[in-house]
Structure formats: structure tokens, C-alpha cells
Amino acid sequence: MAVPSSVEQWVSKLRRQQSQPQPQSQAQSPSPATISQSFYTRWARLYDTIALRAPSVGLVRSEAADALRLEPGDTVVEMGCGTGANLPYLAERVGNEGTVVGVDFSLGVLDVARERVRDYSNVTLARADATRPPIQKHAPDAVLATFVSGMFDDPAAVVSLWADLVGPGGRLCLVDLAETTDSTWRTLNPVFRALVRVTAPPGTRTMRESPTAVLDERLVSAHRALESWCRVTHRATHVLGFARVRAGVVEQ
Numbered sequence: 001m002a003v004p005s006s007v008e009q010w011v012s013k014l015r016r017q018q019s020q021p022q023p024q025s026q027a028q029s030p031s032p033a034t035i036s037q038s039f040y041t042r043w044a045r046l047y048d049t050i051a052l053r054a055p056s057v058g059l060v061r062s063e064a065a066d067a068l069r070l071e072p073g074d075t076v077v078e079m080g081c082g083t084g085a086n087l088p089y090l091a092e093r094v095g096n097e098g099t100v101v102g103v104d105f106s107l108g109v110l111d112v113a114r115e116r117v118r119d120y121s122n123v124t125l126a127r128a129d130a131t132r133p134p135i136q137k138h139a140p141d142a143v144l145a146t147f148v149s150g151m152f153d154d155p156a157a158v159v160s161l162w163a164d165l166v167g168p169g170g171r172l173c174l175v176d177l178a179e180t181t182d183s184t185w186r187t188l189n190p191v192f193r194a195l196v197r198v199t200a201p202p203g204t205r206t207m208r209e210s211p212t213a214v215l216d217e218r219l220v221s222a223h224r225a226l227e228s229w230c231r232v233t234h235r236a237t238h239v240l241g242f243a244r245v246r247a248g249v250v251e252q
């Protein structure tokens with residue numbers, strides 16, 4: 001468990017930073033990150049409905065929170081927290097003496113998340129880049145990322161950074177979607193590919209490679225990185241094999 005006074009200092013610094021105006025991008029044409037931020041801001045409410053009501057998604061979120069082996073008083077960071085669907089599961093597990101930090105770079109989803117956690121005094125939201133989060137090394141006991149790995153150009157590097165952030169004994173959990181390898185349900189992969197194409201932020205839709213191929217490749221890369229850093233403690237598939245959960249404890 002992280003030292004409480006150091007966590008308090010770091011979280012209050014994060015809160016102060018959030019009240020400052022965010023720097024505006026000077027880029028001529030929008031970067032993929034800017035496109036994603038506009039996309040998730042515009043569709044935040046619709047995304048929230050899916051995030052709460054997709055089949056079995058509540059079960060997957062609860063399982064992911066359990067896989068982090070949180071204890072009362074722990075500090076947990078969710079990277080790419082979106083509309084905050086996981087935050088209540090985390091807040092309940094760490095209790096009032098614990099700390100939950102939700103990090104996301106899209107304003108619209110953070111607005112929805114803020115409404116969701118307004119009654120939780122142990123949750124702080126931060127607008128920040130999950131690939132270089134403004135988080136003190138070894139302050140978090142655990143990091144969770146659900147349905148986010150597919151959005152990083154180099155997911156293995158990002159997962160390695162998170163492993164370094166929690167340090168030895170810290171826990172990581174990833175949940176991601178990819179084509180199913182379950183022979184019973186493989187016939188549904190074309191439907192999954194169509195859904196990914198329709199729901200991917202516009203920048204990724206125009207990529208010559210199929211968005212699903214990119215998603216699959218990034219999932220494999222992120223989950224392999226977790227396995228290389230951690231003693232794996234939990235591995236499961238859900239939703240006909242389309243959702244993969246992997247968690248572990250970072251080794252020395």
C-alpha cells in the first residue's frame with residue numbers, strides 16, 4: 001500500500017493542475033489524439049449507454065476490479081477511464097481511506113464521469129495523457145485499463161511504463177476486445193469487424209489496414225507486455241470470446 005501522506009500530496013497537485021487552462025494544440029491538421037478527443041467528447045453520452053449496457057459488461061468490469069486485488073486504503077489509477085463506468089467498482093473496493101484516480105484526455109467523457117462519481121469523495125479525475133500520466137512513481141498500488149490498449153500506437157511501451165509506475169508488487173489489469181478465436185462463435189467475426197469499423201474514431205477508419213487487424217495486433221502487444229512484466233494472476237475471456245481480461249502482479 002502506498003504511503004498515505006505522499007498520495008495526498010500528489011492527488012492535490014493533480015487537482016490544482018486540473019483547474020488550470022489546458023494548453024491548445026498548435027498543429028495545422030488534427031493529430032490522431034485530437035481526433036479521438038473530439039470523437040469521445042461528441043459521443044460521450046451514447047458511449048456511456050454502451051459502456052453500461054453492453055452484454056455482460058458489468059460482469060467484466062466487476063471481474064477486472066476484483067483481479068486487481070484491491071484492499072481498503074489502496075490507490076488505484078484507471079487509464080482512459082472514459083465516462084467512469086469502472087470507477088464505482090474501484091471506489092467501493094478501496095473504501096473511504098483509499099484513492100481512485102481516473103485519467104482520460106477527452107473532456108466530454110470526463111464530464112459524464114464527474115457526474116457519476118460526484119458522491120464519491122475518494123475519486124479524483126484528471127485530464128491527462130495515459131501514455132505519460134502525471135502520476136508519482138510507485139504512488140499507485142494498481143492500474144486498470146479497459147478497452148483502451150487498441151488506441152495506443154505502441155501499447156507494449158505504454159504497458160511497460162505503467163508496470164514501472166506501480167513497481168514490484170503493483171498490479172495491472174487490462175480488458176480489451178478483439179476477434180474471437182472461439183470456434184463456435186468465429187462466424188460472428190465479420191459482425192464484430194463491421195462494428196469496429198463503424199465505432200472507431202474517424203482517423204482510424206481511413207487507415208489502409210483494417211481497424212480490427214490494428215485492434216487485434218495492439219491487444220496482443222499490450223497483453224504480451226503485461227505477461228512479460230507480471231506474474232499472471234488472472235486470465236479470462238467473455239462475451240463469446242470477444243473480451244479478454246488479463247491481470248498480474250509486477251515482478252522485480
Ligand SMILES: C[S@@+](CC[C@H](N)C(=O)[O-])C[C@H]1O[C@@H](n2cnc3c(N)ncnc32)[C@H](O)[C@@H]1O
Pocket residue numbers: 036037040051079080081082083084085086103104105106109128129130131145146147148151152
Ligand atoms: C473505448 S473508451 C473506454 C473507456 C472506459 N475505459 C470504459 O471501459 O468504458 C477509450 C477511452 O480512452 C481514452 N483515451 C484514449 N487514448 C488516451 C490517452 N492517450 N490518454 C488518455 N485517454 C485516452 C478516450 O478518450 C476514451 O475515453
